[in-house]
Amino acid sequence: MSNSPNTSPAPAGTKRGAAENFSGTAWVTLLADTNPTDCLVGTVTFEPGVRNSWHSHPTGQILVVSAGTGYYQEKGQPARLLHPGDAVIIAPSVVHWHGATATSLFAHYFINPGASQGLTDWLAPVTDEEYRAAHA
Amino acid sequence: MSNSPNTSPAPAGTKRGAAENFSGTAWVTLLADTNPTDCLVGTVTFEPGVRNSWHSHPTGQILVVSAGTGYYQEKGQPARLLHPGDAVIIAPSVVHWHGATATSLFAHYFINPGASQGLTDWLAPVTDEEYRAAHA
Numbered sequence: 294m295s296n297s298p299n300t301s302p303a304p305a306g307t308k309r310g311a312a313e314n315f316s317g318t319a320w321v322t323l324l325a326d327t328n329p330t331d332c333l334v335g336t337v338t339f340e341p342g343v344r345n346s347w348h349s350h351p352t353g354q355i356l357v358v359s360a361g362t363g364y365y366q367e368k369g370q371p372a373r374l375l376h377p378g379d380a381v382i383i384a385p386s387v388v389h390w391h392g393a394t395a396t397s398l399f400a401h402y403f404i405n406p407g408a409s410q411g412l413t414d415w416l417a418p419v420t421d422e423e424y425r426a427a428h429a
Numbered sequence: 430m431s432n433s434p435n436t437s438p439a440p441a442g443t444k445r446g447a448a449e450n451f452s453g454t455a456w457v458t459l460l461a462d463t464n465p466t467d468c469l470v471g472t473v474t475f476e477p478g479v480r481n482s483w484h485s486h487p488t489g490q491i492l493v494v495s496a497g498t499g500y501y502q503e504k505g506q507p508a509r510l511l512h513p514g515d516a517v518i519i520a521p522s523v524v525h526w527h528g529a530t531a532t533s534l535f536a537h538y539f540i541n542p543g544a545s546q547g548l549t550d551w552l553a554p555v556t557d558e559e560y561r562a563a564h565a
Contacts, residue, residue, distance in 0.1 A: 329520035330489035332468065332542040353466035357538070384465035402493070406468040406542035 310337065310345070314415050316392070316424075317343035324402075333408040338400040339363065344392020344424060347416040349385075352407030356381040356391065363399030364427045365391045372427035375399075390419045395428065446473065446481070450551050452528070452560075453479035460538075469544040474536040475499065480528020480560060483552040485521075488543030492517040492527065499535030500563045501527045508563035511535075526555045531564065 310319035318340045325334040336359065339345075347368070356365065358379045365381045366372040368388040375381065375391075383389060393399035405412055446455035454476045461470040472495065475481075483504065492501065494515045501517045502508040504524040511517065511527075519525060529535035541548055 324493055324514075324516040325491050325518050328491075328518040330491055330518060330540075330542050332489075332491055332540060334491050334493065334516065334540060353468075355461050355464075355466055355468055355470050357460055357470065378460075380460040380470065382461050382464040382466060402538070404466075404468060404470060404540055406466050 314346050314348070315339075315343060316345075316418060319343050319345070319392075327408070331407055331409050333405040333412065334402065336400060336402050338398065339393040341393050341397055341399075342395045344419050345390055346418045347388055347390050349388045349414050349416075350383060350405060351385055351411040351414065352405065353385040353387075354383045355404040355406075356383070357402040357404070358400070359402060360398065360400040362394045362397040363392055363401070364394065365389065366423075366427055375401075388416065392419070392424075450482050450484070451475075451479060452481075452554060455479050455481070455528075463544070467543055467545050469541040469548065470538065472536060472538050474534065475529040477529050477533055477535075478531045480555050481526055482554045483524055483526050485524045485550050485552075486519060486541060487521060487547040487550070488541065489521040489523075490519045491540040491542075492519070493538040493540070494536070495538060496534060496536040498530045498533040499528055499537070500530065501525065502559075502563055511537075524552065528555070528560075 307320050307322040310321050320338045323335040358375045358377050360377055363375045364372045365375055443456050443458040446457050456474045459471040494511045494513050496513055499511045500508045501511055
């Protein structure tokens with residue numbers, strides 16, 4: 294047995310999420326980088342209380358929760374509490390954030406189809422008030 | 430908290446993989462069915478010794494292994510032994526099969542971008558001889 298020649302080389306390990314887009318420590322691991330399906334796949338693990346900023350994806354995104362408890366919120370909508378096995382379908386250009394609850398780690402897969410058309414448009418941080426409201 | 434209106438309804442639970450495409454019992458759970466990202470996501474769990482038939486995907490597929498030990502093989506290539514956390518990138522139209530080893534359960538996520546262009550073109554079953562060769 295050996296690696297298939299049609300399989301992309303393993304991406305380059307785990308990186309810290311960019312400080313300007315996360316409220317604290319989050320770890321990002323790419324599982325499928327640039328590849329012939331044009332779909333990017335990876336995981337994000339948020340420390341308790343950590344969330345990303347408001348953002349959107351030009352071609353949408355799917356999340357599948359793998360560990361812990363977290364939130365997903367779209368602009369103007371109530372937050373959704375997420376548990377392992379839950380999937381979230383994020384339509385193109387919908388503004389949203391996701392992250393851990395105050396007391397739990399949170400990890401999810403992320404799936405970005407059409408990755409060559411752009412991954413993420415980052416906006417303002419989620420304020421403490423907005424984050425606290427998610428817990429209400 | 431409530432479900433977001435932009436989130437598709439939960440797909441309809443777990444179904445047995447079609448008998449004509451699997452050598453035995455496999456369970457298929459859709460996590461993201463038809464949706465605005467045009468990307469289908471789900472899981473397959475193969476009982477030990479069970480594999481699917483040779484097949485290809487018009488827009489490719491990505492697998493991420495979640496449990497157990499299994500194989501992925503492309504036509505004319507050696508089989509690749511897979512463990513949890515491994516990702517497989519399957520280019521469009523590449524003929525391949527995947528399934529459990531003889532002695533282990535095997536579960537993976539499947540990700541089909543461009544789902545509206547077609548999901549799977551099924552071909553012949555993987556013979557016992559082909560399957561045994563994967564273990565060599």
